Each structure stands twice: as structure tokens, then as C-alpha cells.
Amino acid sequence: EHQAMAHRLYTLVFPMNKQDGKVLLGMKKRGFGRDKFNGFGGKVEAKETIAEGAARELAEESELVAKSMKQCGLLLFYFENDPVAMEVHVFLVHEYEGTEAESDEMRPQWFDIHDLPFKLMWADDSLWWPYVLKGQKFVGQFWFKANQATIARQKLGAVESL
Numbered sequence: 001e002h003q004a005m006a007h008r009l010y011t012l013v014f015p016m017n018k019q020d021g022k023v024l025l026g027m028k029k030r031g032f033g034r035d036k037f038n039g040f041g042g043k044v045e046a047k048e049t050i051a052e053g054a055a056r057e058l059a060e061e062s063e064l065v066a067k068s069m070k071q072c073g074l075l076l077f078y079f080e081n082d083p084v085a086m087e088v089h090v091f092l093v094h095e096y097e098g099t100e101a102e103s104d105e106m107r108p109q110w111f112d113i114h115d116l117p118f119k120l121m122w123a124d125d126s127l128w129w130p131y132v133l134k135g136q137k138f139v140g141q142f143w144f145k146a147n148q149a150t151i152a153r154q155k156l157g158a159v160e161s162l
């Protein structure tokens, strides 16, 4: 039988401007994932729901206030020599208030959703973004090598509901 792994809850939030066909990414300026473009997000705190955590991190990291958000995916990341997996809940935000601003964590930048900077993003992103663009919910599991750059194994597919 399988031993359940420990996992830590994270959020990943992508503000979308549908009429311009753009998505807001943030260049991480320090810490985990530094020098990569990613969604906004971070750890979910004990006192909040996952969606509340997502909105909180978005506001903290970009100054955008989410008025509505939809979960579009679930990502599970495993690492060699690390017993704790990352359980990342991915959200799209179509209605938001405010103007994006740089924080000490993140430098925000809008990208054409059909021309994302995958070379400057985590290796898994180019694999699951196609599901986002097709409006399909997805669940992905990615086993990373110790270098946190190479994917050793993956399982990825569309799901009807999360």
C-alpha cells in the first residue's frame, strides 16, 4: 500500500485580461523560484481558505484586488530527497481592481497568452498552460530532480471538476 506523502498547500494566481488576450506574470526577485516568471501566490495560512490565501497573496505581491477567481488546476510537485510535496492550487482572475505594481518579491509584466516566456518559467508550465488556453481544468503531478529544473516523471491530464 502507498504511504501518503506530507504536502504543503500553495496558491498560484494568474490575472487574465481577456479582451487584450494577456496574462499578468511576476518575475520573482528573491527566494524560491527566483529569476522565473510565475503566477502570484504562496503558502496558505492556517486561518484562511485556499481561495482567501490566493487573493491575499495576489494583493500582497501585485497590488491587484481579485473580485472573482476560478480554480483552473491542481499541481503536485515532488522533489528528490524531500519528503514534503507541494500541493499548488492554480487560479485565474478575470475581474480585479487596481493597477499592478512591483513589490520587493515580484516584478509584474503582462504577456500575450499565446506567447508566454516559457524559457523563463518553471519547466512544467509549458506542459499545462495549453489546458488553460483551452479552458480545460487539469491535474498535474511532476517529479523534479534535485536541481529543481529537470522533470524526471510526470502525470498530467484534463479533469471535469476539481
Ligand SMILES: Cc1cc(-c2ccco2)c2oc(N)nc2c1
Residues within 6 Å of the ligand: 010, 011, 012, 032, 033, 038, 039, 041, 042, 077, 086, 088, 122, 123, 124, 125, 144
Ligand atoms: C517545483 C515548482 C514549484 C512552483 C511553485 C512555487 C510556489 C508556487 O508554485 C511552481 O510554479 C510553477 N508554475 N511551476 C512550479 C514548480
